[in-house]
Amino acid sequence: MMNGALDFHNIHKPPKGEEESDSRFGSLCLGIVSALLTASIIIIIRMSGVLYRQEVNLSEMKMKMEILENRAEILLRDRNDLNWMLGVILTFDLFPVRDFCRENTGCQPCRRGWTLFQHRCYLFHEDGWFTWQEARQLCQDRHADLVVIDNLEEPEFISNRTDFYFDKYHGYWLGLNQTGSSWVWVDGRVDTLGFWMQKPFSFPGKNALLVPNRNPTTSWAKADSEFKNRFICEGKALTRS
Ligand SMILES: *[C@@H]1O[C@H](CO)[C@@H](O)[C@H](O)[C@H]1NC(C)=O
Ligand SMILES: *[C@@H]1O[C@H](CO)[C@@H](O)[C@H](O)[C@H]1NC(C)=O
Ligand SMILES: *[C@@H]1O[C@H](CO)[C@@H](O)[C@H](O)[C@H]1NC(C)=O
Numbered sequence: 682m683m684n685g686a687l688d689f690h691n692i693h694k695p696p697k698g699e700e701e702s703d704s705r706f707g708s709l710c711l712g713i714v715s716a717l718l719t720a721s722i723i724i725i726i727r728m729s730g731v732l733y734r735q736e737v738n739l740s741e742m743k744m745k746m747e748i749l750e751n752r753a754e755i756l757l758r759d760r761n762d763l764n765w766m767l768g769v770i771l772t773f774d775l776f777p778v779r780d781f782c783r784e785n786t787g788c789q790p791c792r793r794g795w796t797l798f799q800h801r802c803y804l805f806h807e808d809g810w811f812t813w814q815e816a817r818q819l820c821q822d823r824h825a826d827l828v829v830i831d832n833l834e835e836p837e838f839i840s841n842r843t844d845f846y847f848d849k850y851h852g853y854w855l856g857l858n859q860t861g862s863s864w865v866w867v868d869g870r871v872d873t874l875g876f877w878m879q880k881p882f883s884f885p886g887k888n889a890l891l892v893p894n895r896n897p898t899t900s901w902a903k904a905d906s907e908f909k910n911r912f913i914c915e916g917k918a919l920t921r922s
Pocket of ligand 2: 834
């Protein structure tokens with residue numbers, strides 16, 4: 682039994698020469714493995730370096746893209762503003778540059794003497810009194826028209842800028858007159874606001890007058906077009922911002 686066990690041991694024990702070459706082979710393997718390992722570590726370190734740089738590059742590029750997108754947006758807005766300005770300029774035969782623009786301050790949305798409100802320019806004409814047709818012509822000569830009231834803030838703005846003068850029958854012509862049974866604004870739209878005075882004057886006509894110092898929503902009077910009054914012109918603003 683003892684011998685048998687010993688034999689059994691001996692069978693699995695390699696001869697002395699083989700043992701030596703085996704350990705050399707082993708250390709060679711170990712060397713190769715550790716070299717590979719080192720190489721892998723170096724590669725991993727390099728790769729992570731590259732990866733890190735790429736990530737940095739990516740975030741830098743994203744930042745640059747954002748900046749470019751912002752610039753593109755600004756340019757688009759500028760282009761639209763310039764197109765708007767060109768559109769307004771092209772409505773004139775002779776554009777009154779000096780009324781809108783000065784060398785040191787640039788161009789204003791409205792001419793001197795006109796007031797900006799919600800991207801529109803208004804002229805409260807208080808020099809002299811005119812018939813409705815004369816007033817309209819004077820507005821049109823300035824590439825505008827008699828005022829059209831088309832929102833709920835405009836009456837308050839106009840009411841703030843107009844004053845009582847001469848007597849209670851006088852006011853400011855609006856771009857509104859009667860055509861058939863409807864009241865039509867000079868831009869062709871039928872009036873839906875109807876801000877008429879509650880107690881109308883006893884001599885009505887077919888043109889609409891704004892009577893100052895009244896509640897803005899009950900301040901219009903019907904008047905004859907030959908009656909002479911102050912008036913309000915409304916035109917496009919040269920710049921939107
Ligand atoms: C990062 O970007 C630069 C140019 O800005 C380029 O030269 C470099 O190769 C990039 N690096 C990586 C890792 O992509
Ligand atoms: C009109 O004037 C009043 C009082 O001064 C002011 O509170 C209001 O904002 C003005 N409204 C407009 C549209 O100008
Ligand atoms: C009424 O207004 C229109 C423009 O909307 C104009 O052509 C017409 O001459 C005006 N009529 C009177 C009587 O003012």
